[in-house]
Amino acid sequence: MPKTRTSRGINLLQNLPQLQNLIKRDAASYQAEFQNQYNHYLSLLRILQQSPLAFANSTSGYDAAGASSSNGAGQGNGSNNNTAGQSFRELVTFVAQVAQCYPEETKTFPQDLSALILEDGRGARGLGNDTRKTIVQNLVMLRNKDVISSIELLQTLFPLLPMTTSPTLRSFIRKQILTDIKTANTPSKNHKLNRVVQTLLFGMVEKGMGADIVGNKGRFAAGSAAAQAQAKGGEALWAVTLIKELWRKNIWNDAKTVSIVVRACQHPNVKVQSAAVHFFLGDEDGEGAHDSDEDSDDEGPDLKKLAHQRTIKKKTKADGRRMDRARTVVNRKRKEKAAGLNNKVNFPALELLHDAQRFGEDLYENMQKHDKMYTLEHKITIMQLLSRVMGAHKLCVLGFYTYIIKYLTYHQLQVTQILVSLAQSVHDLTPPDVLVPIIHKLANEFVHPGVGAEVIAAGINSIREVSRRQPWCMEGEEDLLSDLIEYRKSKDKGVTTAARGLLQLFREVNPGLLKRRERGKAATLGLLDGQVPAFGHGQDAADGIDGLELLDEHFAQSRAEQGLDPDAPVDEREQEAEDAAAWQKWEEDEEEGDSDSDSSGWEVVSSDSDNDISFSDSDDDEEEKARRNEKKRDKKNGKGKNKAKGDEDEEMDEAEEVGGDDSKSVVSEAAPSVAGTEAELKKMSLLAQQKILTPADFALLNDLRIKAATKAVEAGGGTAVKRKLAALEAEKKSRNNVTTTPEDAFLTENEILGPRKKAKMDYEERMAHIQKGREGREKFGSKKGKKDKEAPSSSTNREKARNKPIMMAVHSNKVMQKKKASLRDVQMKLRAAADKQKKRKR
Structure with a gap:
């Protein structure tokens, strides 16, 4: 049979990839062929716009007429529709590939695709899953080719995200949104794009704010008309999820992002509200939160997938055992994650709150108003956030203490988390009168002979943590405090430790509330000196850098080791050179440390010129330097003492003129102490005046403070010195590992429970303990009568009977x-x- 010859144009019309390749090489020569294909695309687009469900694929289960494809006619129509849909998808891909070659002809092409996919998401079109995915992929390709901007693409993808029902397409859209925003902000912050995207997210959160709130408990749960309206909160839930991802990746970390989540905390949809609250708590999990693809493997095996496989294929014992092992792994990982996240908190987000007082009051009003509609877990989550906001910003939401008092019972579920929330909400500005009923309720419910030792320990530890933050809450309750301290004679270790901790706390912060025999020597001396500030009075302002004299002594010793005079004035040029070298070394170390991390703790502040910041070299500074050098020379020559004495005589004369004999006697008595204080201040401030301390100097100062505290502990220092050493070491550890700093600001359940008896181990812990005991040991078993043991002995009776002659046996x-x-x-x-x-x- 002879071959049928076809023309070159017909081959190109039938082979779109080949035509696409030729157009990319020479677009002008193949403009007619492209126009032919583009007209074909427009005709199919008009057909689809006029007749919904025209190109539905086989996955939709319906033909063009909308009838089921179970009969023969339906199958035939469905086949034709699938062919038309396949042709439409190929044409869309072809036009998107060569759109940059014909910008005038395809200027409306991206807008047509966006309108088509958005109308389909609203239910106006019957596109199949394959057609939806093809349109989204081609829109992304147009963005990669700079045919459309990121704003145009994101304005299409954001509304489409909550509309689509395909998990694959939804995951693709989510990944593309995060990737596009990250790419736009990688070299520098794209503020224009960020403003537009944040406005879109804020609009997604605001859409469901007018609906009636529906709880998640009992008769207030889903099933009503309001619950159906609440289902519209999917957009807000996706908005919060995307914000959490962008915050976790350190792409967005500004106050406007936090304000969007603050608004979501008041959303009527409980799932949206829970996800927003968990954002501030630093927890990646939230009620209804969408798990990210990157973190899905951290939860272990997919139990739903394994259970579905068991329902399809034949059930075997091996599959059952595999299912049990997977369930054990998932439960263990969940416990580990829960234990690790109990003390986490998104501290930078809490610091960026615009109006923390208003935010705290809104949280309390929402929790109180819908108390009967929310589950206990949701209310405890709100309590945790509210208490952390109150503690971080020192807020006074006094109604919170009245609300939480009804949950302070030892048989209450999750009472340890409630106690943690209570302690975290207290600070030094909390009125003590509000806390007195709390203290009485804790003592009456938790600390009495009718409960277990763990309950008593939790109650005393809770009182201790509240008193640590507001010591005056026990004012007028000396008898109650004495009774609590008497529990230090208990036989239970946890109760004894809790009572001793309470006693030691009041010895430090408010020893006046203790009986004289319970104060101790150091506390009694501190009380006589009047060092306990009253409520509302803060600590004295810092008048210098703690431990600066240690750094001065270290520099003096270094100069002495080099053969220089420690008391000689330091040359300013040499000092500036040393400071410049120290700063240069510190910056190099920081750059090396930041090479392996995404962000650093230092921000580079750029200026238009190097002359924007200049150090003053005025005549006043020269006179000040000359005066200081003269004082140093006088001190070295022995004249400083006479000068100080002369100044003292002048002060005495002035006092005689003003106050007569009485003032003279007062000044004469106070002169030695005043002179000593001035000498110490002068010594302490000399180094700060002569030298600008570099970060390396501060690091050296911290090391010197740790050494001095260690020596004091070795010399027999008390518990205060030990706690100071522990605080310095913890501070140094937090500087080396920045991620541990926010977590140290809040309490954990273990601090409320205190030391307890060793809990019974589960099967996995017992097996791990057994395997650990077998490490580095020979194969276990008895070596009785064995010849290979260290001290050989005779054979056993069984071996002797085995070798016995037959006639004897x-x-x-x-x-x-x-x-x-x-x-x-x-x-x-x-x-x-x-x-x-x-x-x-x-």
Whole structure:
């Protein structure tokens, strides 16, 4: 049969990839062929716009007429529709590939695709899953080719995200949104794009704010008309999820992002509200939150997938055991994650709150108003956030203490988390009168002989944490405090530790509330000096850098080791050179440390010119330097003492003129102490005046403080010195590992429970303990009578009987019993031996 020759144009019309390749090489020569294909695309687009469900694929289950495809006619129409849909998808891909070659002809092409996919998401079109995915992929390709901007693409993808029902397409859209925003902000912050995207997200959150709130408990749960309206909160939930991802990746970390989540905390949809609250708590999990693709593997095996497989294929014992192992792994990982996140908190987000007082009041009003509609878990989550906001910003939401008092019972579920929330909400500006009922409720409910030792320990520890933040809450309750301290004589370790901790706390912060025999020597001396500030009075302002004299002594010792005079004035040029070298070394170390991390703690502040910041070299500074040098020379020559004495005489004369003999006597008594204080201040401030401390100097200062505290502990210092050393070491550890700093600001459940008896281990913990004990040990088993042991001994009786001559064993009692055994006894022994062999084979 002869071959049918076809023209070159017909081949190109039928082979779109080949035509696409030729157009990319020479677009002008193939403009007619492209126009032909583009007209074909427009005709199919008009057909689709006029008749919904026109190109539905086989996954939709309906033909063009909307009838089921179960009959023959429906199958035929469905086949034609699938062919038309395939042609439409190929044309869309072809036009998107060559759109940059014909910008005038395809200027409306991206807008047509966006309108088509958005109308389909609203239910106006019947596109299949394949057509939806093709349109989204081509829009992304147009963005990669700079045919459309990121704003145009994101304005299409954001509304489409909550509309689509395909998990694959939804995951693709989500990944593309995060990737596009990250790429736009990688070299520098794209503020224009960020403003537009944040406005879109804020609009998605605001859409469902007018709906009636529906709880998640009992009769207030789903099933009503309001619950159906609440289902519209999917957009807000996706908005919060995307914000959490962008915050976690350190793409967005500004106050406007936090304000969007603050608004979401008041959303009527409980799932949106929970996800927003968990954002501030630093927890990646939230009620209804969408799990990210990157973190899905951290939860272990997919239990739903395994259970679905068991329902489809034949059930076997091996699959059952595999299911049990997977369930065990998932439960263990969930416990580990829950234990690790109990003390986490998104501290930077809490610091960026615009109006923390208003935010705290809104949280409390929402929780109180819908108390009967929310579950206990949701209310505890709100309590945790509210307490952390109150503690971080020192807020006074006094109604919170009245609200939480009804949950302070030892039989309350999750009472430890409630106690943690209570303690975290207290600070030094909390009125003590509000906390007095709380203290009484804790003492009456938790600390009495009718409860267990763990309950008593939790109650005393809770009172201690509240008192640590507001010591005056026990004012007027000396008898109650004395009774609580008496529990230090208990036989339970946890109760004893809690009572001793409470006693030691009040010895430090407010020893006046203790009885005289309970104060201790150091606390009594501190009380006589009047060092306890009253409520509302803060600590004295810092008048210098703590431990600066240690750094001065270190520099003096270094100069002495180099053969220089420690008291000689330092050359300013040499000092500036040393400071510049120290700063240069510190910056190099920071750059090396930041090469492996995404962000650093230092921000580079750029200026238009190097002359924007200049150090003043005025005449006043020169006079100040000359005066300081003169003082140093006078001190070195022995004149400083006489000068100080002369100044003292002048002060005495002035006092005589003003106050007479009485003032003279007062000044004469106070002169030695005043002179000593001024000398210490002068010594302390000299180094700060002469030298600008670099970060390396501060690091050296912290090391010197730790060494000094260590020496004080070794010399027999008290508990205060030990706690100071522990605080300095913890501070140094937090500087080396920045991620641990926010977590140290809040309490954990373990601090409320205190030390407890060793809990019973589960199967996995017991097996791990057994395997750990076998490490570095020879194979276990008895070596009785073995020849390879360290001290060889004689053989066992069994070995001797085995090697005994037959003539000596034939008349033994054991052999005679075998001969006289009945048939039934022989059968039983043979059966037991057979069972034993089977067990060995297993």
